[in-house]
Each structure stands twice: as C-alpha cells, then as structure tokens.
Amino acid sequence: MGKLVLHQELLFLGLHNLSCMFFKEVIGQSATKERLIQSVRGERVSHAQLFAGPGGTGKLALAIAYSQYVACTNRQASDSCGECPSCRKFRKLIHPDLHFVFPVIKTPKFKEPVSDNFLEEWRQMIAQNPYFSIDQWFDQIGVENAQGLIYSHQSEEIIRKLNLKSYESEYKVMIIWLPEKMHVACANKLLKMIEEPPVKTLFILITESEEDIISTIRSRCQLITIPPIDPDSLAKAIAVLPEAEGHDIRNIVHLAKGNYGKALELLQPDEQTLFNLERFKELMRSSYGRKFTDLFKWVDQIAGIGREKQKNLLNYCLMILRENFIYNLKNKDLTFMNEQEEEFSKRFSPFINERNIIEMSEVFETAYNHIGMNGNPKIIFTDVAFKITKLIRK
Numbered sequence: 001m002g003k004l005v006l007h008q009e010l011l012f013l014g015l016h017n018l019s020c021m022f023f024k025e026v027i028g029q030s031a032t033k034e035r036l037i038q039s040v041r042g043e044r045v046s047h048a049q050l051f052a053g054p055g056g057t058g059k060l061a062l063a064i065a066y067s068q069y070v071a072c073t074n075r076q077a078s079d080s081c082g083e084c085p086s087c088r089k090f091r092k093l094i095h096p097d098l099h100f101v102f103p104v105i106k107t108p109k110f111k112e113p114v115s116d117n118f119l120e121e122w123r124q125m126i127a128q129n130p131y132f133s134i135d136q137w138f139d140q141i142g143v144e145n146a147q148g149l150i151y152s153h154q155s156e157e158i159i160r161k162l163n164l165k166s167y168e169s170e171y172k173v174m175i176i177w178l179p180e181k182m183h184v185a186c187a188n189k190l191l192k193m194i195e196e197p198p199v200k201t202l203f204i205l206i207t208e209s210e211e212d213i214i215s216t217i218r219s220r221c222q223l224i225t226i227p228p229i230d231p232d233s234l235a236k237a238i239a240v241l242p243e244a245e246g247h248d249i250r251n252i253v254h255l256a257k258g259n260y261g262k263a264l265e266l267l268q269p270d271e272q273t274l275f276n277l278e279r280f281k282e283l284m285r286s287s288y289g290r291k292f293t294d295l296f297k298w299v300d301q302i303a304g305i306g307r308e309k310q311k312n313l314l315n316y317c318l319m320i321l322r323e324n325f326i327y328n329l330k331n332k333d334l335t336f337m338n339e340q341e342e343e344f345s346k347r348f349s350p351f352i353n354e355r356n357i358i359e360m361s362e363v364f365e366t367a368y369n370h371i372g373m374n375g376n377p378k379i380i381f382t383d384v385a386f387k388i389t390k391l392i393r394k
Helices: 002-015 032-039 059-073 085-091 113-130 133-141 152-163 184-195 231-239 247-255 260-267 271-288 292-303 307-327 339-351 357-372 377-391
Strands: 049-053 098-101 172-177 203-206 220-223
Touching: 032 059, 032 220, 049 059, 059 085, 059 172, 059 203, 098 113, 098 152, 113 133, 113 152, 113 172, 133 307, 152 172, 152 184, 231 247, 231 260, 247 260, 271 307, 271 339, 271 377, 292 377, 307 339, 307 357, 307 377, 357 377
Parallel strands: 049 203, 049 220, 098 172, 172 203
Antiparallel strands: none
C-alpha cells in the first residue's frame, strides 16, 4: 500500500487542498452530489443519513464534502467556498463540530479504545487517500491478531459529544464509518440518540454492508445509495496517475467495476493482494498434489498472520473461486481478474466446475464465520486444507 498511498498523497498535494474535500473533488457521483446540495439549499437536511454502497465509490469523501458544505459560511451554488474559517478547519479535519467514529483495536496503551485515540492516524489516512479500504485502515493502525470494532464504550463518547452545544457551525456532524462493525451495545445506545437527537445534529453513517446494521437503526435513517463510479469519471481519475502509464485504461476501468481503490490496486497490486494470490496458489497446488507436509506448513503460516488478514484471505479465496468458475465460459466481459490472477487461472480454472464450486465456496464461507467468532485459526485452516484436498479433484 505504501507506494500507492505516496502517489495519492502527491496527487492530492498537487491538485487539491489535502483534507479539504469539495464536491468537485469527489470522483463521479454527480446525481448524489446534486441531491445533497439541494437538501442543504432547500433546508431539508435529514438528521440521520445512511450512505450505502460498495467499497471504493467515494462514500467517505462525499460525507466529508457534504459536511463541509453544511458548515460553510459562504457556500456557493454547487460547492463550499474553501476560504471561510469553517472550510479552513475542514482542510485539516479539525473543525470542532465535526466528529468521526470508526473501527479501532485494543492495544497495550488503549485497553478501552475509542476512535479519538486513533484520530491522528485517521486524519493522515484521509489526507493521503479518502478512498481507502478497511484493510488499508487496519494496516495503518497495526492490526495483528485483534479484530477491529467500534466498541461498546464508544457510545459514551458519542452521547457526550452530541449533547454539547455546537461550537461554531449550525450543525454538529457525526460521521460513523462502517457501523456494521459496531458492538451491539453501542448500536443500541446510538439508536436512542438517533430517535431523539439533540437539536441540529447530523448523523452520516457510511456502510458497505447495509444488511449487517441492526434494522432499527436502518429504518430510522434516510437511505442514500451510492452507486459504483461511472466508467468515464473513473477513467479520467486514473488516467492522470503516474502508475497508469503503459496500462490499458479501459481494461482497468472494466476490472475495477466502479471502485477507485480497486483501480489503484490494479495499477499496482498491493502487498496484501499479492500475498493472498500466492497463498491461494499454494493451497490449491498442495491440495491437488496431496502434499500434506506443505499443507501443514501453509496452515502454520496462515494461523499466524492475524484475524483481519485471515478474513481478508478467505474473502479473496471466495472471489478468485467465483472468477475461475466464470472464466470457463470464455467471456472476458464476465471476468474481473488482474494479469497475475488471469495467468494462473488459464491452467487452474478447469478444476473449478459445477461439481465442486458450491462446496468449495461453503468451505471458505464457514471458515470466515468461524474466524469472526474467534475460533482457533490452526484448527479452522487445517479443516479448510483437508476439505479442499477432497474437493479439488471432483
């Protein structure tokens, strides 16, 4: 991720004002921008809004641009001014009426962590690239064997902050990134705050998994669906990047499926993606060859990488299985793999067929759920290895 982040930081330094986020800087999403702008200009700002959509589509960037527009004291017809005291504080994400909640981890220093404990890292991450993924965020704060959560005691901080009067802006804004990662106790307390919010409070919840948010919160939020970035806007955004030189932009846009973060990864795969591909290859080759010594070594390695990376790997395995199954149809428009993945799949895809695709997918889905419930990773991945060994020759 390091090089990608560096290039994005240079891009933002050259073309933008770091964390100062304007609507015009958000890639695509013209219809959503217009809807948000009109809600402010028409004084129809809903106190609780749920920005829902896939990763890499600009939900966080939109939320910040929207919040800045709400707080701007000299807002223009289609964007905030960027020059008033409020906009200047948004530039550094230090406006006293702007608050963030996001998944964090327990550390020796923070036994009961809240988002503010990691606020400096959060600001740095947004300044570098506001289209980051949860895995990139966890890498930033050093997740190892912990699982990132919005812990139950975070609710006390939310209630305390929102019960204070606004310092400078008309609204107090609380942006909650990935509320699906929220502990149920925190979610229940948040529900009460959403039902009876303090005057001029704006909640913006940003989710990639709407169905995993408790239904009582979902039902009390105005849903704003954020679609994938349109191909033309995505192509323009990545064409200016140094990494794009020599790449087929049209193919990158096709493979990214409207996800700017995925487009960056395709231009220059990050370490996690390369790691996942190599571990998938090892598992499949060792399973097919009944190389049990190698499989036990594979289990030992995966058991030691930490739960968030284990879940990331299992999700990747599910994705690459589906892609290989579809690859057999010989229709390039239906597959979404990078060059390294496709090169491996040319020979591997015949082994993924209608006789084993469902069962193999269930193996990885079950393992993902068990890791999420803090199961023993060595036992879980040993089970995965033995089951794949049985299914790969079906």
